[in-house]
Amino acid sequence: MNKNTILTLDEIHNLAMQVLSTHGFSTAQADSIAKTVTAAERDGCRSHGLFRIPFYVDALKNPSANAQAEPILSVTDSSVVHVDALRGFCPLALRTGLPALSEKARLHGTAALAIHNTYNIAALWPEVESLAVQGLVAFAFTTANAYVAPAGGQSPLYGTNPMAFAFPRKDQPPLVFDQASSASARGEIQLHLREGKLLPDGWAIDREGNPTNDPQAALDGAQLPFGGYKGAALALMVELLAGALIGDNFSVESTEQDAYGVGAPLGGELLLAIDPAHFGSGNYLERSEYLFEQVLAQPGTRLPSQRRYDTRREHETHGVDIDNVLLAELREFLD
């Protein structure tokens, strides 16, 4: 018996739509989530692919989550655009706000989009990539669940708090990175637990604040930021930008409010976009290629997002191997 089934990207999208629609998501919410999930499978990011669909459904156990929300866009003369997600999910809020963000960035040179009041369990690279495909430089920041200890501390306070960045490229998909400010993803620790493996040094501390290699002790304790105090400073920056500045939850508040333990944090996301046309460097695309060539001239290097784009080409042509256990689980969600 095969362990996997090959699905086309359309089949992945349709399956996600079916499950979400069956569980009460509006067509717009379901479609935007399904597109995000499909993009993740396309690029080989399994943990944000179909695997994530049950988490979206579970999030509805929290009665405040709104699977029918129609996000509200607010645009003024300012270069700051707001979207109130009305406790719906982030992909539709982004779809609602990104065109206005692009427009403001082109008009003023720099612009920001604040997404408020959203359940966000997706990666950040799709939105920064989509902005850079349009020729903009983009940043995104979001809080998460409180799993990470501050530098020198003992207890979870910060989220894994990703920061994503994208820079346009000439005749190629953009340069993109999307990286947690924690040393590892939470899912990697859970995977070590399941496989009975010890954690690498530097990933986590136990409840007493001592370094641990035991995955269960790590899950009961706290994750560590990457790169020590410098990663912790980035985690704090993300809390300030996507929490305090835009008036949304800190990670620790999202976790406190998750009374149903479904793991979908309610909070905000901040995006910044920059239009290179306002900087007067006519050859910035050629200039960045020159730098990338120098990176790649060194053996053993690759550019951020390069592996994802390689997988994308492969999956667009040949479809994606989906685990049959996951498929069976998703089909149960259709009953």
Next chain:
Amino acid sequence: MNKNTILTLDEIHNLAMQVLSTHGFSTAQADSIAKTVTAAERDGCRSHGLFRIPFYVDALKNPSANAQAEPILSVTDSSVVHVDALRGFCPLALRTGLPALSEKARLHGTAALAIHNTYNIAALWPEVESLAVQGLVAFAFTTANAYVAPAGGQSPLYGTNPMAFAFPRKDQPPLVFDQASSASARGEIQLHLREGKLLPDGWAIDREGNPTNDPQAALDGAQLPFGGYKGAALALMVELLAGALIGDNFSVESTEQDAYGVGAPLGGELLLAIDPAHFGSGNYLERSEYLFEQVLAQPGTRLPSQRRYDTRREHETHGVDIDNVLLAELREFLD
């Protein structure tokens, strides 16, 4: 005989002014550099204090450096402001551009300042702090000399590429960090060499790309980014923002152009400023204090910049201990 002499902040500023003026810096260039150097001594950042003055003087060995430059500010309807430093030093270019950046941020909500064509050997925290003192959230990015290998690579390509961030605080100096994307400052490796100490793991590789703890092999080889590939991604981001986007040198180009080996890189700096007033969260200052309290409630933690502000209070009251060897060296510069 005393090893140190206590100088007031005014005395430090005056000494810096004297040396710089003697060596041909215009009053405006000298004053802006002296203020930056004095702020560093005030805050206990010795490596950017009077210690740095000989580097400014040495930079003039490069005939293209302009100690009399009067930076040119360009402001349009865009939220992007430009300053051409005309191959002068960064502190005066910042003084020229920061007021316009603040004004644009207040008007539009977000704004950028691109400093072009400048020799920059100062830290970035003074400029982001000054913006946050005015109530703005601020970022700064600059390239440097090419000392850092890309992730997986063997040879120097990126600068130590600092990124600085500041967030306003209520009735207190701002939350500020200014951190290199390298695992250590170059000066720390030089200090280990002088003191005959081995380097910690993870700081550097030798010429062959192998990990090394030997400071000389590290200086001949390449420094490593902090936190592995994540720090490398930040270093690359800084090259793209302060190099390609604004049309200035990459670190590797600054180093190639440093024919006189004086170590002052010619390049650009990008600043971003955000006005919280455009985000509609009336209580962001109270909200961030709430988060800071939670950080500090954990034993062993402190906030970024906290130690610097503690030193500042101490030095403003009691003056700064300056090494007599350094003072003698500076006085020789006056002959």
